Amino acid sequence: MGHLAFAGARLFDGERILDDHHLVTENGRIVGIAKGKPPSGSAVHWLDGGILSPGFIDVQVNGGGGILLNDDPSAEGMARIAAAHRPFGTTALLPTLITDTREKVLAVLDAARGARIAGVAGIHLEGPHLDPARKGAHLAEFMRPLGDDDIALYLGAAKTLGALVVTLAANQVSAEAVHQLADGGVIVSIGHSDCTADQAEALFDAGARGVTHLYNAMSGLSHRDPGLVGAALTRPDVWGGIIADGHHVDPRALEIAFAAKRGPGRLFIVTDAMALVASDKDSFTLNGRTVRSDHSGHCPKLTLEDGTLAGSDIDMAASLRFLVERVGLSLEDALRRATADPADFLRMGHVRGRLVAGARADLVHMSDRIDIRAVWLAEEL
Incomplete structure (x- = not known):
């Protein structure tokens, strides 16, 4: 489409909100940010107030649009999940396969x-x-130690994917395997x-980069046994996803985590x-069990019949x-x-999560109350 400017809204560049600036894009890439209004004669997409931000990035998405990745481990299934989350501002996500058979893992990676x-x-x-002692809603019968064939599979897949995140439990993996x-x-x-x-520290020393849904x-x-939570919060280089729905983590515990966590590793939303x-459904099946x-609360809550939390029913804007x-x-x-924090965790901060020259023009326009007004992917500009 050539040069296209976005003007009329405040800009969030990934770090701060800027007043009286406009964004310039060209063929789906960001050219830069300039102060004031675009030059006369420019192609301009005028926005009626609000905030223009990089699109949201979600590192942990099990499903959406009525399906789970485990039930449809295909490119079409992933596309459907991504499309379901886009109206809520998510322009990049990692479809997430929860514990299942090796055949399902192979199908997703293929x-x-x-x-x-x-x-x-x-x-x-x-x-x-994963550790059956901390299985959550996962099926323990599918859990197993990391083997040499798994390592070879994941190393091969990492060469062909934008990002490959693998969640591991300490008792199912060695420090040497993590380093590899x-x-x-x-x-x-x-x-x-x-x-x-x-x-946990031993695995962080070996190269583990973060923790999956902190606290959960x-x-x-505790004061004598800080556990994985304590190690993650006090280790400066460790990143962490965290669920902000009020069910998985109490708001006070969220405050504690955000206050305690020192950079450069940060906590980001998943x-x-x-x-x-x-x-429009109100239930689904997870490994043969009804969720x-x-x-009734401030936001929906997903549980198995025994009351175990089973993921969330929340989007990034909420x-x-x-x-x-x-x-x-x-x-x-x-x-x-x-935006910027999950992009940096995925080592994609130069192309996603910020309004900087050369980055993808994945954009979301929202009100000051984070009601989504419009979403653009770079391929559409």
Whole structure:
């Protein structure tokens, strides 16, 4: 389309909100930000107030649009999930396969290998190398230690995917294996693990980059045994996804985590969304078990019949509103945790999550209350 300017809204560039600036794009890439109005004669998309931001990036999305990745591990299934989350501002996500058979893992990696799927930036394998003691809604019968064939599979896949995140439990993997994976481009995240803080530190030293949904399905923080939570919060270089729906983590615990976490590793938002986002259904099946959505609270809550939390029924825009309205984060801080921070965790900060020259023009226009007005992918500009 050539040069196209976006003007008439405040700009969030990934770090701060700018007044009286406009954004210039060319053929789906960002040229830069300039002060004032675009020059006369320029092609301009005029926005009626609000905020123009980089598109949101969700590192952990199990489903949407009525399906789970586990039930449709195909390129078409991934495209449907990405399309379901796009109206809520998510322009890049990692379809996430929860613990399942090796055949399902192979199917997902084969489907993603070499495919160009709009809105899909990689794959997240949340299992099967998890700790049955911290299984959450996952099936323990599919959990197993990481083997040499798994390492070879993941190293090969990492060469062909935009990003490959693999969640591992400390008791299912050695430090040597973590080092091998990390050195080969796999992003290792520790989760669903009942490990001690020392065990976690050993894996961080070996190259593990982050933790999966901080607080949930992991050893908690106590004054004599800080566990995986304590290790993640005090280790400066460790990143962490966190679910902001008020069910998985109490707002006060969210405040504690955000206050405690020192950089450069930061906490970013993940939805851990299941099939019901952008769907009119109120239940679905997970490995043969019924999961229902309870709409009686401030936001929907997904549980198995025994009350176990089973992912979330929340989108990124609603998560951001929760952080601002219920947790008290500034709008800039909250937006950064859905844009620049997850991009940096995925080592994509130069092309996603910021309004900088050369980055993809994946954009979201929202009101000051984070109601989504429009979403653009770079391929559309």
